Amino acid sequence: MSDPRFEISHLARAELLSPKPQETVDFFTKFLGMYITRTEGQSVYLRAYEDPYQWSLKVTESAQAGLGHAALRTTSPEALERRAASLKDANVDGNWRESDFGYGKTFAYQSPDGHNLELLWEVEKYQAPPELQSKILTRPSKKPLQGIPVKRIDHLNLLASDVSAVKNSFERHLGFRTTERVVDGDTEIGAWMSSNILGHEVACLRDAQGERGKMHHLAFYYGTGQHNIDAVEMFRDYDIRIESGPDKHGITQAQFLYVFEPGGNRIELFGEVGYLHLDPDGETKTWQMSDIDTGLAIGGAKLPWETYFTYGTPSPLSLDQHIEKYAHFGPGGPGPDAAAAAQAAPDEIGQSRAVAGAPVS
Numbered sequence: 001m002s003d004p005r006f007e008i009s010h011l012a013r014a015e016l017l018s019p020k021p022q023e024t025v026d027f028f029t030k031f032l033g034m035y036i037t038r039t040e041g042q043s044v045y046l047r048a049y050e051d052p053y054q055w056s057l058k059v060t061e062s063a064q065a066g067l068g069h070a071a072l073r074t075t076s077p078e079a080l081e082r083r084a085a086s087l088k089d090a091n092v093d094g095n096w097r098e099s100d101f102g103y104g105k106t107f108a109y110q111s112p113d114g115h116n117l118e119l120l121w122e123v124e125k126y127q128a129p130p131e132l133q134s135k136i137l138t139r140p141s142k143k144p145l146q147g148i149p150v151k152r153i154d155h156l157n158l159l160a161s162d163v164s165a166v167k168n169s170f171e172r173h174l175g176f177r178t179t180e181r182v183v184d185g186d187t188e189i190g191a192w193m194s195s196n197i198l199g200h201e202v203a204c205l206r207d208a209q210g211e212r213g214k215m216h217h218l219a220f221y222y223g224t225g226q227h228n229i230d231a232v233e234m235f236r237d238y239d240i241r242i243e244s245g246p247d248k249h250g251i252t253q254a255q256f257l258y259v260f261e262p263g264g265n266r267i268e269l270f271g272e273v274g275y276l277h278l279d280p281d282g283e284t285k286t287w288q289m290s291d292i293d294t295g296l297a298i299g300g301a302k303l304p305w306e307t308y309f310t311y312g313t314p315s316p317l318s319l320d321q322h323i324e325k326y327a328h329f330g331p332g333g334p335g336p337d338a339a340a341a342a343q344a345a346p347d348e349i350g351q352s353r354a355v356a357g358a359p360v361s
């Protein structure tokens with residue numbers, strides 16, 4: 001087998017499902033300044049002003065929110081063949097298909113937890129029409145005069161019933177290295193993985209309900225901390241639900257702001273990028289639960305237990321219903337899912353200063 005390191009270049013695109021597609025598209029265009037590059041059937045294709053290809057985000061109408069799929073671009077056509085062969089040799093079900101608008105042949109498969117993933121090499125580079133051409137040569141299109149525009153798609157965070165299985169698959173078949181992880185005793189409950197110098201393009205957190213195949217969040221990149229401050233003011237004024245931030249994670253050292261787009265998916269806005277992994281054989285850093293407050297939020301922002309640690313998409317409940325159900329613990333409070341989630345929470349979570357409203361064990 002060939003060495004899989006450096007055969008995946010980056011996260012090229014993701015598809016979000018939304019029960020409120022127009023409001024979801026408005027969120028990405030009006031607030032985050034993304035451009036629509038195509039509308040087809042029940043889907044709208046969008047890109048941020050520094051995304052290199054025809055689209056980085058597809059919003060598709062669906063009964064429930066969630067991740068439709070995410071696609072990673074390889075570093076060459078041969079790397080694509082090798083990565084697909086590695087998955088097939090391990091009896092992972094996958095198939096070749098002609099891809100979507102703006103992309104070529106694609107290998108589609110599922111993570112061990114059932115997330116829809118795709119690998120591809122062939123892309124159509126975005127060519128701006130004259131009115132959108134930037135004078136800055138590395139910029140594929142002008143920065144739009146709308147909202148607080150994001151530069152590009154950044155990363156994907158998956159929820160999984162088994163974090164280690166998902167992590168092992170990314171390491172073994174796609175050559176990702178795990179830059180950081182969180183353990184609760186012997187159990188991995190979080191892993192941050194990368195194929196390049198970024199701290200992560202894919203992360204995976206343990207699903208508190210033990211369910212499979214959900215998404216925690218999709219992130220878009222600003223690269224400037226002030227933009228997270230400007231964005232949170234905009235979201236507050238225009239009634240976009242804010243979950244937590246702006247603050248800075250210890251894990252990855254990146255600046256975060258979490259909000260919910262109107263369809264119910266959690267979106268992270270990424271301020272400064274955090275630690276860059278220039279050392280090619282750097283070791284995985286392991287966070288213990290005893291250090292989790294620093295890991296979650298250096299500045300002390302609270303991550304709500306009833307959403308951040310329990311909610312992913314698709315969700316059987318709307319966000320409001322979920323909060324209602326998970327916010328009330330104590331005698332007579334929790335339903336069966338909430339009780340199971342409380343059970344799954346590491347003991348230290350109840351004592352954590354960074355976790356708001358956690359069940360004290």
Ligand SMILES: [Fe+2]
Pocket residue numbers: 155157203217219268
């Ligand atoms: Fe994230």
Ligand SMILES: [Fe+2]
Pocket residue numbers: 249256268
């Ligand atoms: Fe984050």
